[in-house]
Amino acid sequence: MASSQPPLENSEFSIVSVQELNKDPNITVPNSYFRPDQEPPKLLNGNHYFPAIPTIDLERLVSKEQAEFELAKLESTCKEWGIFQLVNHGVSSSLLEKLKFEIQEFFNLPLEEKMKYKIKPDDFEGKTLNTEIKEMEELFEDGMQSVRFNYYPPCSKPELVMGLAPHSDATVITILNQLNGVDGLHIKKDSVWIPVSILPEALAINLGDILEIMSNGLYQSVEHRASINSVKERISIAFFVGPKFDAEIGPARSLINPENPPLFKRIGTEEYFKSFFSRKLKGKTNLEYMKIEHGEGMHHNI
Ligand SMILES: O=C(O)CCC(=O)C(=O)O
Numbered sequence: 314m315a316s317s318q319p320p321l322e323n324s325e326f327s328i329v330s331v332q333e334l335n336k337d338p339n340i341t342v343p344n345s346y347f348r349p350d351q352e353p354p355k356l357l358n359g360n361h362y363f364p365a366i367p368t369i370d371l372e373r374l375v376s377k378e379q380a381e382f383e384l385a386k387l388e389s390t391c392k393e394w395g396i397f398q399l400v401n402h403g404v405s406s407s408l409l410e411k412l413k414f415e416i417q418e419f420f421n422l423p424l425e426e427k428m429k430y431k432i433k434p435d436d437f438e439g440k441t442l443n444t445e446i447k448e449m450e451e452l453f454e455d456g457m458q459s460v461r462f463n464y465y466p467p468c469s470k471p472e473l474v475m476g477l478a479p480h481s482d483a484t485v486i487t488i489l490n491q492l493n494g495v496d497g498l499h500i501k502k503d504s505v506w507i508p509v510s511i512l513p514e515a516l517a518i519n520l521g522d523i524l525e526i527m528s529n530g531l532y533q534s535v536e537h538r539a540s541i542n543s544v545k546e547r548i549s550i551a552f553f554v555g556p557k558f559d560a561e562i563g564p565a566r567s568l569i570n571p572e573n574p575p576l577f578k579r580i581g582t583e584e585y586f587k588s589f590f591s592r593k594l595k596g597k598t599n600l601e602y603m604k605i606e607h608g609e610g611m612h613h614n615i
């Protein structure tokens with residue numbers, strides 16, 4: 314199993330078996346999980362109302378009558394949210410149930426068995442709008458795909474620990490399924506953390522940094538983090554959709570002109586992921602690295 318995402322923070326994090334820890338009634342939380350400085354979700358107007366992330370219906374998107382409306386909704390969601398929940402996606406619930414069962418079995422394996430699947434930092438697992446569409450197709454055809462299973466144990470002091478640090482995905486898109494139906498994803502929107510409640514039958518689709526770069530900042534990748542539940546374990550599966558290995562990452566050429574100069578550099582996929590892997594998960598730092606400094610713009614080979 315490999316991932317186009319970094320290993321989770323550091324080796325201490327990945328070697329400790331959280332299932333084993335959780336069996337210990339006198340559990341002390343390892344330092345690597347400790348995040349006493351996390352920004353709390355912001356309650357709007359002092360009450361517990363949080364805006365729901367938009368829902369996109371794939372059946373409507375491909376239907377004759379409703380495609381136009383749904384596409385407009387998808388476009389504004391990509392600009393304003395960088396995440397949506399996809400319904401009527403065609404992935405059968407029996408398949409998801411099977412996946413849930415098998416992943417639960419996996420997490421229950423002894424630590425030595427699980428370590429055989431440990432992600433190495435430079436692991437890559439391949440295979441798996443007119444001119445813009447062509448550029449997109451070229452980028453994705455034979456694109457890299459990888460998957461990460463996330464297990465978050467319950468913790469009686471959830472406000473002191475963090476499941477997954479704030480980050481945006483380095484991908485084009487990420488398809489996220491909350492396998493056991495427990496919420497815990499938070500997204501940052503307009504500088505405010507919002508807990509996300511995902512419909513049981515929906516898949517969450519996150520826009521990754523590559524889409525922000527390709528769209529030259531028109532669409533935004535979503536900064537997100539995973540919180541811990543005080544009583545329930547949480548299992549999520551993130552399916553990362555990436556570009557092909559020998560592609561270039563940069564703003565779509567068809568979008569660039571003197572009025573709309575490139576905001577991001579153009580570099581090879583390998584260099585892009587090397588840069589990503591060399592960092593800790595920390596907000597949108599990888600995207601920052603890709604930004605063209607002010608005034609530098611037109612010197613880049615577009
Ligand atoms: O578990 C989640 O909700 C988020 C997982 C995630 O962001 C990731 O694996 O990159």
Ligand SMILES: [Fe+2]
Pocket residue numbers: 480481482487537551
């Ligand atoms: Fe993520």
